[in-house]
Amino acid sequence: MFSSEVVKMLYTGFWETIYMTLVSTALGYVIGLPLGVTLAVTGKGGIRENKVVYRILDVISNVIRSIPFLILLILIIPLTRFLVGKSYGSSATIVPLVIAAAPFIARMVESSLQEVDEGVIEAAKSMGAGTWTIIFRVLLVEARTSLIVGVTIALGTILGYSAMAGVVGGGGLGDIAIRYGYYRYQTDIMVVTIVILVLIVQVLQALGMMLSKKLDRRNK
Template structure:
């Protein structure tokens, strides 16, 4: 039976899901963006090739991207408990979400920077720009449309991960879907949570594409 308590729970679940997703995305980019830049710069065709550094970062990114999120969630329980004092709940879930997001975002950023025309980089270098200036004022600016599109994809992926965290009491809509839709066989609650998750993904997608289109100087 649908009651006011259920409605309040769903609304709170939406808030928790947004909190986990947005904070994890921001933290993921705080570490993932530099990772992507380092991967690009240290590549054999980068601004400052460094085979050893690239190999180390490449292996680390590949290892973490290869671990399914639910397994990573369990593996990181000791670290999560150390950092936030507990291993369940929305704030605790941000830890594994962020760690899962960093290598994914790093690869997205690297891919976006690879799309920058080498001629533009060479032109900046010929005018005396330093590597730091080329990265900040040329590469990131030229790749901004692709970076925004990548951020949209990353946000949707992290949102999906946050729903998976519901299996271990991670909070949010995923937790509600598991507790009520699965364990108690309340199909109506399950359907509502799924619809809301889809709508949130579509919302992020629409906002991201709108921003990307406005920044796309080719249009």
């Protein structure tokens, strides 16, 4: 049995992890969703194909995605300290999480929108629908099931990133696993944190799948 101090620590770490994951995912979508839409719209065969815009966003997205998260975490410490006032803790970890998540989310959004049937898009165009109408009333609506699945994937990925941030005192369960499970050789604490992380991922994935099935028109 763990002492009350350890239980309290795990409880705090659990909520810090949830906080980092949900806030980072939300902010990641604030940046990644419009970026993904722009990539889909300006890409080859898009409704507003623009090779220059697509190429610029494509390069930026690929460069950020190619940087390992731990390196990115250290690389932007000055920016994190400028925005948050410190480079450690759960709130500070949100900054690199958002930067890492945004291009990843953008690619998933782009992929989801590219799956929309071209016939539906052409039908909207034939009825005089403009670019914004097609984006909001056709692309995003038709791709909503895939987009929800993407949110589920993003949550799991960002949760994994948040655990990695424990290496530099990022807070949450990852920080506990590193400080106690690794540095102090308390394997039991490490095992518990891993189990909790796995359970969080399973719950988030189950909720995401339930919602996507509910919104899937093919099941109606």
